[in-house]
Amino acid sequence: MTREGWLDEREQLMWRAFGDMRHRLDAAIERRLTEAGLSTADFELLLPLMEAPDRRLRARELRLKIDWDRSRLSHQLRRMEKRGLLAREDCPGDARGTIIRLTEEGAGAIAAAVPGYVEVVRGLFIDLLTPEETLMLTSLSHRVLARIAGEALGPGKSVYLTTIDHSLAAQDGSAGPV
Template sequence: MTGDGGLDEREQRLWRAFGDMRQRLDAAIERRLNSADLSGADFQLLLPLMEAPGRGLRARELRLKVDWDRSRLSHQIRRMEQRGLLAREDCPGDARGTVIRLTADGLAAVRAAAPGYVDTVRRLFVDLLTPDEVEMMLAVSHRVLARLAEEELGPGRSVYVGTVDHSPPPAAEASPSA
C-alpha cells in the first residue's frame, strides 16, 4: 500500500487486470450464449432452475441465488416468459408466493447452450491455469466472497459457504508396494 492508504502501482495493475479480464470473459461468454439465442441474464436464471428440484424455485429464492434486485428479476422473468423459457406458478401453501419454473423450451435452451458455455469458460480460463493456480484462485475467491458476505451482514453474522468444497484434495496415488 502507498502511505496515503491508496493502491500502489502493482496493486493498481492487479486490480485493473482483474477487472479487464472479468469484463472480457463476460463479453466472450455473452457472445457464445447469444449464438445460442440466449443472453447472459437468461443463462444466469436458467442454470439454478435447471438444478432445482422440480426445475422450479420460489421467486425469492431465485433472486437470492442470482443476487439481483426484485425489479431486475421481475423484468427478466417477464421477458423469458414471453419467449416460453419460464413459467410463473402460484406457490403451494403461500398465496403471496410465486414459483418460477423452467419450461420444456427453457430446458432445451439451457441444454443447447451449456456445451458452448463450458467450452468458452474452459478454453479462456480454466485450461490456462495449473492445478496449483486453480487451488489458489479457489482460496482467493472464497476469501473475497466471505469478506463480501461479512460486509453485507456484519461481522460474525455470516460465514460464506456457498461454493466452498470442504472435501480434502485428492491424494496422490500410492505406488504399489513390493
C-alpha cells in the same frame, strides 16, 4: 512513490489486469450465449432452474441464488415467460409465493447454450490454470467473498459462501455428496 490512500504500482497493475480480464471474459461469454439465443441474464436464471429439483424454485429462492433485486428479477422473468423459457405458478400453501418453473423450451435453450459456454470458460480460463492454481483461486475467491459478506457496505452473504463448508468438508471426506 505511492500517495497515501492510493494503490501502489504493483497493486494497480494487478487490479486493472484483473478487471480487464473479467470484463473480457464476460464479453466472450455474452457473445457465445447470444449465438445460442440467450443473454447472460437469461443464462443466470435458467441455470439454477435447470439444477433445481423438478426444475422449479420459489421466486424468492431464485432471487437469492442469483443476488438480484426484486424489480430486476420480475422484469427478466416477464421477458423470459413471454419467450416460453419459463412459467410462473402459484405456490401451494402460500398465496403470496410464486414458483418459477423451467419449461421444456427453456431446458432446451440452456442445454443448447451450455456447450458453448463451457468451451469459452474452459478455453479462455480454466485450461490455463494448473490444478494447484485452481485450488488457490477457489480459496482466494472464498476468502474475498467471506470478507465482502462481513462488510457493512457489502452486498451481503453470497450464495457461494454457503457451499464453502460443504466443499471443504467434501475435500477432506467428512461430508456426503455436495
